[in-house]
Amino acid sequence: MxxxxxxxxxxxxxxxxxxxxxxxxxxxxxxxxxxxxxxxxxxxxxxxxxxxxxxxxxxxxxxxxxxxxxxxxxxxxxxxxxxxxxxxxxxxxxxxxxxxxxxxxxxxxxxxxxxxxxxxxxxxxxxxxxxxxxxxxxxxxxxxxxxxxxxxxxxxxxxxxxxxxxxxxxxxxxxxxxxxxxxxxxxxxxxxxxxxxxxxxxxxxxxxxxxxxxxxxxxxxxxxxxxxxxxxxxxxxxxxxxxxxxxxxxxxxxxxxxxxxxxxxxGGKSAAIALDDADVAAVAGATAFTACIHAGQGCAITTRLVVPRDRYDEAVQVAAATMESIGAKDPADPGAICGPVISAIQRDRVEAYLKLAVEEGGTFATGGTVIDQDGFWITPTVVAGLDNSSRLAQEEIFGPVLVVIPHDGDDDAVRIANDSAYGLSGSVDSASLERAKAVAARVRTGTLAVNGGVWFSPDAPFGGYKQSGxxxxxxxxxxxxxxxxxxxxxxx
Missing domain, CATH: 3.40.605.10 (Aldehyde Dehydrogenase; Chain A, domain 1)
Incomplete structure (x- = not known):
């Protein structure tokens, strides 16, 4: 490159x-x-x-x-x-x-x-x-x-x-x-x-x-x-x-x-929830795209993808394919989505989390490596095989790293989303707007996108619950x- x-x-x-x-x-x-x-x-x-x-x-x-x-x-x-x-x-x-x-x-x-x-x-x-x-x-x-x-x-x-x-x-x-x-x-x-x-x-x-x-x-x-x-x-x-x-x-x-x-x-460790009637592939692709933006260096980025257990493999595959198609590119390239991380210190910090993912029993559906070239680069990464108690799912990494977690219904999805020290942002998707709104009402975060809605605007308050601020x-x-x-x- x-x-x-x-x-x-x-x-x-x-x-x-x-x-x-x-x-x-x-x-x-x-x-x-x-x-x-x-x-x-x-x-x-x-x-x-x-x-x-x-x-x-x-x-x-x-x-x-x-x-x-x-x-x-x-x-x-x-x-x-x-x-x-x-x-x-x-x-x-x-x-x-x-x-x-x-x-x-x-x-x-x-x-x-x-x-x-x-x-x-x-x-x-x-x-x-x-x-x-x-x-x-x-x-x-x-x-x-x-x-x-x-x-x-x-x-x-x-x-x-x-x-x-x-x-x-x-x-x-x-x-x-x-x-x-x-x-x-x-x-x-x-x-x-x-x-x-x-x-x-x-x-x-x-x-x-x-x-x-x-x-x-x-x-x-x-x-x-x-x-x-x-x-x-x-x-x-x-x-x-x-x-x-x-x-x-x-x-x-x-x-x-x-x-x-x-x-x-x-900080944040925001969850993107796909309910069992959602278009899981679409949610997985959109969340993987979001996790790549600016190399994942955003506090409100959704870095936990929470999907129905019986759609888990599909979600992992779609997320991995999306990240592979995006890649890490020169930020001056008009087509770049994922650029470098900010510094050698941050690159090394993200790399330490990638090593920890393996130690915790996770696998990489894509990525998982530092790019060996001038500058500070990490390959966009999808981590599978970990549950929400893992450090990868609990700690803010601030790199292009997405952890995919299975859920067993609406109550379990809400439990997973709320099982975090943070409460900054997140998303909920369902074929039923009323069902998505009901789940969103139970997720303890300061901002939440429901069925693709966008909250980021000068007139909209932004901030978090719990240790998000x-x-x-x-x-x-x-x-x-x-x-x-x-x-x-x-x-x-």
């Missing part, structure tokens, strides 16, 4: 953005940004220091406390519309950079890669224009004192947005857009694997918007210890984090002494994560 390296000529060098200024890290250090399809260096990111993070927090605190950003709705609308227009203007360059830095196939740009998050920024700006920040509860006489009560919604304050590498533009904008719209100020800290697209967001804010200095900041430390300041600093009012459940726990614990608000969108992103609920509630009473 020939893999393109991508050109960097159209991209500004990555710079941190602190207190209205683009520039290098204060210590001058950098670290390499690699193209996961080739393993080659495509740029150098500023390695932000503790002083840089401190300065970003201080700038965000001052901007919230001393400017009218938190109260000037008209200014916020104008600035967010400027950012939206700038993103559309830079669409081609932004998408090419995402493919080079993230290894994301181009077909995803019409969805989570670019179009949906940018549309989400417009959606939340439209919401801001019409949102009722104040509600009149009317007159009452609590404790015999006649009073008029009002409920106000006000911004939380300084938000630390900590984002992962898998779909960075989607998650960056799903945090930054609502937080800024709500009137908060933001320090964005992207994953060290994908700092460049976050730096580009900072550049667009600096060059194309009237967002005041300090309202939005981007820092890109390589060290987790440096980044951890965002979870402990008392000047930060809220941490909004997307990533692994283990890191989410650590952030929650670090934020506890200052009782910060914490939003967590964490706390709170919701996108939709009105996602906007309101960044608001406090104040009740006022006046003499009537």
């Amino acid at each position: 020939t893999v393109s390296t991508g050109s960097t000529t159209a991209w500004a060098p990555p710079q941190q953005y602190v207190d209205g200024k683009l520039g290098p890290a204060s210590g001058g250090a950098t670290y390499p940004i690699l193209n996961p399809a080739t393993g080659q260096e495509i740029g150098q990111a500023p390695d932000s220091t503790v002083d840089d993070v401190d300065a970003a927090i201080g700038a965000a605190r001052r901007a919230f406390d001393e400017t009218d950003w938190s109260t000037n709705t008209e200014l916020r609308v104008r600035c967010l519309r400027q950012l939206h227009a700038a993103l559309l203007e830079e669409k081609d360059a932004f998408e090419a950079l995402t493919t080079a830095e993230v290894g994301m196939p181009g077909f995803m740009m019409g969805a989570a890669g670019f179009d949906v998050p940018v549309e989400g920024l417009k959606w939340v700006t439209d919401l801001l224009e019409s949102y009722a920040f104040e509600t009149d509860l009317g007159v009452a006489a609590p404790m015999g004192i006649k009073s008029r009560r009002t409920v106000r919604r006000e911004p939380v304050g300084v938000v630390a947005a900590i984002t992962p590498w898998n779909v960075p533009t989607q998650i960056n904008l799903a945090k930054v857009g609502p937080a800024l719209a709500a009137g908060c100020t933001v320090v964005l800290k992207p994953a060290p694997d994908t700092p460049w697209v976050a730096c580009e967001l900072g550049r667009l804010v600096a060059e194309c918007t009237d967002i005041p200095a300090g309202v939005f900041n981007v820092v890109t430390p390589l060290s987790n210890e440096v980044a951890a300041v965002l979870s402990t600093d008392p000047r930060v009012d809220m941490v909004s984090f997307t990533g692994s459940t283990d890191v989410g726990r650590a952030i929650m614990a670090a934020a506890a002494p200052t009782l910060k608000r914490v939003f967590l969108e964490l 706390i709170g919701r992103e996108m939709g009105v609920a996602g906007f309101e994560e960044y608001l406090e509630t104040k009740t006022l009473a006046f003499p009537a």
Whole structure:
């Protein structure tokens, strides 16, 4: 397979953005940004220091406390519309950079890669224009004192947005857009694997918007210890984090002494359920396709295929044939569905799970190997012969790996789906919509596709049950994560 390296000529060098200024890290250090399809260096990111993070927090605190950003709705609308227009203007360059830095196939740009998050920024700006920040509860006489009560919604304050590498533009904008719209100020800290697209967001804010200095900041430390300041600093009012459940726990614990608000969108091990009257072959093919998207590097991807026991062999065969037809391709190829995984660390982690599958008694209907070439590649893999108690079925792998599990009826399918520490997403298919809806009502997940319905949209809340997180992103609920509630009473 020939893999393109991508050109960097159209991209500004990555710079941190602190207190209205683009520039290098204060210590001058950098670290390499690699193209996961080739393993080659495509740029150098500023390695932000503790002083840089401190300065970003201080700038965000001052901007919230001393400017009218938190109260000037008209200014916020104008600035967010400027950012939206700038993103559309830079669409081609932004998408090419995402493919080079993230290894994301181009077909995803019409969805989570670019179009949906940018549309989400417009959606939340439209919401801001019409949102009722104040509600009149009317007159009452609590404790015999006649009073008029009002409920106000006000911004939380300084938000630390900590984002992962898998779909960075989607998650960056799903945090930054609502937080800024709500009137908060933001320090964005992207994953060290994908700092460049976050730096580009900072550049667009600096060059194309009237967002005041300090309202939005981007820092890109390589060290987790440096980044951890965002979870402990008392000047930060809220941490909004997307990533692994283990890191989410650590952030929650670090934020506890200052009782910060914490939003967590964490892992998933979502089940695709085919009931016994469903078109099992169609469900198996669709689920195998989904598990290949972006090399399986999506928290909401269905990675457990739960099918009737008497259709199990058929489902395994169809899933394997689908994955074989997709293969792993250069993400710059217009036909690519499954590209590389993000890094050598992630490739080795997935490979360890493939070895574990054999140790647990599973077999590979297809795949099961690392692709020996430059970059970080795993063959799309279908694992058969394991039950839901296996680690392969219980743990988030974050690679193109699908585990097929048999069920013995609707109740058993629901049991299997719910027998997980996670509860992020899933799907249910049946010839009967009412039957599918009845099963869906019993599955404990934050999002669920029924008979092929699509929930992913800027106006639809996204988040999970159990260890998949706390709170919701996108939709009105996602906007309101960044608001406090104040009740006022006046003499009537």
